[in-house]
Amino acid sequence: MPNDDLPASERFDVAIIGAGVVGCALARRFALAGAKVAVIEKAVDILDGASKGNSAILHTGFDAPVGSLEQACVAAGYQEYLEIHGRLGLPLIKSGALVIAWSEEEEALLPSLMEQAHQNGVTDVEPLGERAMRQLEPGLGKGARAAFRVPREYLIDPWSAPFAYLLQAVENGAKIIRGAEVTGGERDSDGWTLQTTRGKVAARLVVNAAGLWGDLLDEKLIGGRDFHMKPRKGQFVVYDKPASKLASHILLPVPNKITKGVVVCRTAFGNLLVGPTAEDQDDREHAVLVPETLEALKKRGEEILPALKDHQVTAIYAGLRPATEFKDYCIKAHDRSYITVGGIRSTGLSAALGIAQHVLKLAELQFNPRVDPVWPTVSNISEYFPRDWQSEGHGGIVCHCEMATKREILAALDGPLPARSLAGLKRRTRVTMGRCQGFFCSAELARLTDGHFDRPMAEKAQ
Amino acid sequence: MTLPQESDILVIGAGPAGLAAATILAKTARVLVIDREATAGGIPRHCGHYPFGMREFHRLMKGPDYARALVERAKQAGVTIATRVNVVRLEPGPRVTVTSDAGLSEIRAKIVLIATGVRESSRAQRLIGGEKPGGIIPTGALQGLVYLEGRRPFRRPVILGTELVSFSAIMTCLHAGIRPVAMIEPNAEATARWPGALYPRLKGIPLHLSTSIRAIEGRERVERVIVDGPTGMQAIETDGVIVTGKFRPEATLFDGGHLEKDPKTGGPVVDNFGRCSDPAYFAAGNLLRPVETAGWSWSEGVAVAQSIKAALTGKLPAPTSQSVTLKGDALSWVVPQRISAPSDGAHERFQLRVNRKVKGRLSARVGGVEYASLSIDTRPERRITLPLPPTAQPVEIVLEAK
Numbered sequence: 001m002p003n004d005d006l007p008a009s010e011r012f013d014v015a016i017i018g019a020g021v022v023g024c025a026l027a028r029r030f031a032l033a034g035a036k037v038a039v040i041e042k043a044v045d046i047l048d049g050a051s052k053g054n055s056a057i058l059h060t061g062f063d064a065p066v067g068s069l070e071q072a073c074v075a076a077g078y079q080e081y082l083e084i085h086g087r088l089g090l091p092l093i094k095s096g097a098l099v100i101a102w103s104e105e106e107e108a109l110l111p112s113l114m115e116q117a118h119q120n121g122v123t124d125v126e127p128l129g130e131r132a133m134r135q136l137e138p139g140l141g142k143g144a145r146a147a148f149r150v151p152r153e154y155l156i157d158p159w160s161a162p163f164a165y166l167l168q169a170v171e172n173g174a175k176i177i178r179g180a181e182v183t184g185g186e187r188d189s190d191g192w193t194l195q196t197t198r199g200k201v202a203a204r205l206v207v208n209a210a211g212l213w214g215d216l217l218d219e220k221l222i223g224g225r226d227f228h229m230k231p232r233k234g235q236f237v238v239y240d241k242p243a244s245k246l247a248s249h250i251l252l253p254v255p256n257k258i259t260k261g262v263v264v265c266r267t268a269f270g271n272l273l274v275g276p277t278a279e280d281q282d283d284r285e286h287a288v289l290v291p292e293t294l295e296a297l298k299k300r301g302e303e304i305l306p307a308l309k310d311h312q313v314t315a316i317y318a319g320l321r322p323a324t325e326f327k328d329y330c331i332k333a334h335d336r337s338y339i340t341v342g343g344i345r346s347t348g349l350s351a352a353l354g355i356a357q358h359v360l361k362l363a364e365l366q367f368n369p370r371v372d373p374v375w376p377t378v379s380n381i382s383e384y385f386p387r388d389w390q391s392e393g394h395g396g397i398v399c400h401c402e403m404a405t406k407r408e409i410l411a412a413l414d415g416p417l418p419a420r421s422l423a424g425l426k427r428r429t430r431v432t433m434g435r436c437q438g439f440f441c442s443a444e445l446a447r448l449t450d451g452h453f454d455r456p457m458a459e460k461a462q
Numbered sequence: 463m464t465l466p467q468e469s470d471i472l473v474i475g476a477g478p479a480g481l482a483a484a485t486i487l488a489k490t491a492r493v494l495v496i497d498r499e500a501t502a503g504g505i506p507r508h509c510g511h512y513p514f515g516m517r518e519f520h521r522l523m524k525g526p527d528y529a530r531a532l533v534e535r536a537k538q539a540g541v542t543i544a545t546r547v548n549v550v551r552l553e554p555g556p557r558v559t560v561t562s563d564a565g566l567s568e569i570r571a572k573i574v575l576i577a578t579g580v581r582e583s584s585r586a587q588r589l590i591g592g593e594k595p596g597g598i599i600p601t602g603a604l605q606g607l608v609y610l611e612g613r614r615p616f617r618r619p620v621i622l623g624t625e626l627v628s629f630s631a632i633m634t635c636l637h638a639g640i641r642p643v644a645m646i647e648p649n650a651e652a653t654a655r656w657p658g659a660l661y662p663r664l665k666g667i668p669l670h671l672s673t674s675i676r677a678i679e680g681r682e683r684v685e686r687v688i689v690d691g692p693t694g695m696q697a698i699e700t701d702g703v704i705v706t707g708k709f710r711p712e713a714t715l716f717d718g719g720h721l722e723k724d725p726k727t728g729g730p731v732v733d734n735f736g737r738c739s740d741p742a743y744f745a746a747g748n749l750l751r752p753v754e755t756a757g758w759s760w761s762e763g764v765a766v767a768q769s770i771k772a773a774l775t776g777k778l779p780a781p782t783s784q785s786v787t788l789k790g791d792a793l794s795w796v797v798p799q800r801i802s803a804p805s806d807g808a809h810e811r812f813q814l815r816v817n818r819k820v821k822g823r824l825s826a827r828v829g830g831v832e833y834a835s836l837s838i839d840t841r842p843e844r845r846i847t848l849p850l851p852p853t854a855q856p857v858e859i860v861l862e863a864k
Contacts, residue, residue: 312587317594436600442615
């Protein structure tokens, strides 16, 4: 069993609580800055909370509130992703997006949205009349009236990206401690001693990146909170790969005050996604799929792309966005030894690298930056770039729907950041994420993963 | 083994249909069978129960023995079998691109037979609500875990569905010491004819008819399901969900390729010789439609082998491809979808299914004139057949529901 052991009596420069996309990006930024970093995650594997279900889009921030911290972080995060993705082996699918008006009222809003994009520094948006719009996306339903194009909205791999951030952190000295929930902490003259379910972790600076649990963690550690979590559920329907031919751009609706609305777009894995919904709830843990809502999403998808009605659903999922009562992010250095990074809503994937830059500046700690940092590369699992199955020595394909090879699976179970649950292995390799949902590969997977997971896929019968 | 780059016949899929055809064709041609699994034999490999083999070996066998016997017979006939080979593309020629441990390569053949079988519909495809914990699996996965790996993915699951395969799920559970706590069927009656509603009762498993799964609960593992039935909502404590049946042809290879697919069956369009829209490609077995028994698929393999033999010697009638249309919204699909010449084909009769419980009269017509009819009182998943037309003309099959 892989064991993220607690180091004995080591004091870290920074302890990051939460290994979601934000925690992973923070770990990377601090590790590259030369800090001794510990990442503490309560789940058995990383990306287990809000980060496990999102739309997998790299946003420019064209529609973010002007002058907001969110806009600044999205823009900076976007830029850094473009700079580093190649070195880390991360995919970038240059799809572009169309913001489409489906009513007269929405059409009237397009100019102000384009103006907002300009103010946010996204100056290459271009208005499209109905004809030009349909030339770009011939599959659109008949209700589409007009649009504008945002050429630099892109698709990325939502799990390989944060995985690569944390992997780079770990390869540059960061320590990941999974399966450890922070239960309390004490300040001392030199920072903090955190109590976790797996032992104590001492650090000069604590960064709360606990996502959906951020406000409760603040209460536990610093005895108060500046925001209240109001989890916002998003349900998604994912169509099988042939549907990805139906749209090339990310098809965005005109946003309203609550949500960006239902998006239709390809995924990096070659599927087509419809979602999310935006449903406020109190529950931080359970993202429940509702059949009627999924039917409604399918119906909306078919209005946007009528040909979808002849396509098969591959997957359904629901995620929780860590929204708060505030529209903007809630990032605050309470003092020299405690920073809260909260309320990172639906833009977290795009903004994570930018948030990390911002938080590093907030931290008033001096480190000696790594002069020659390690740049690990991750195995590409995006449909749009060469995959392992195309090269020799892959050991055979285990997951036939997603073409995940034995070599990829064994690699994901090994190394400095091994998968410790089936969910973690899915996010690293795509196994069982395809149309058969495990019909063909479950038996072999159970054998290959023996001894690697905290809870085995299936116990051995006597 | 080095993967051959060329063969007279290439068969994709080493299940009952593919192996049956390969065994016969090996007498007159070089035959290469490829399969993506590590072991040849197809789905029966992990159906560790009866009844298999009556048609093929004239004795009652369990699935794994039957699969091994089919493989052995094919090898003895001179068939070359290569496993762990995945097809990635089918092109005119015929040219088939595959990947194996050796990487990408291409196989050329005079004729390609596709026999890639079926899989069950998943929880996602049925839009079942709730959470996504571990322990929600199709019967195929359960069988693989139990019979191939000697494992037990849960102890007291619920079974969704009452098709034949759902009863296989019960047998598989009992074999592994797993006690299903409920069998759940959205319709008012069980789908399978035998053992129907009786078998689960015999085994002490409550059968909930007219009941659907509203939600699956549990974060890491399944903890309970919320069902909605005649007595209202009810929670059933359980640690797994076996999502059975609602088969779909495993026809992914046809997506984005040059071969025509039938949205009704989910499989390829074939004529009565088993030919696809590109006559160098044939198809047989459960790839054609959901879903038939192993024995039926095997028979289709035997029959399509005769068509392929004729094609190799240029004796097969040209594909004129008169189409078959269905009228009546209770009819879900028909195979074959095209008629090239009326006699001596791989398919001697039409196969049909209905999508709901229905009574009525089926009428098969050419040029508006009925040439065959059948009174039916049937349900989904039950076999219906009708004769082919006397001449190669467009056929209309009409269901007059009562």
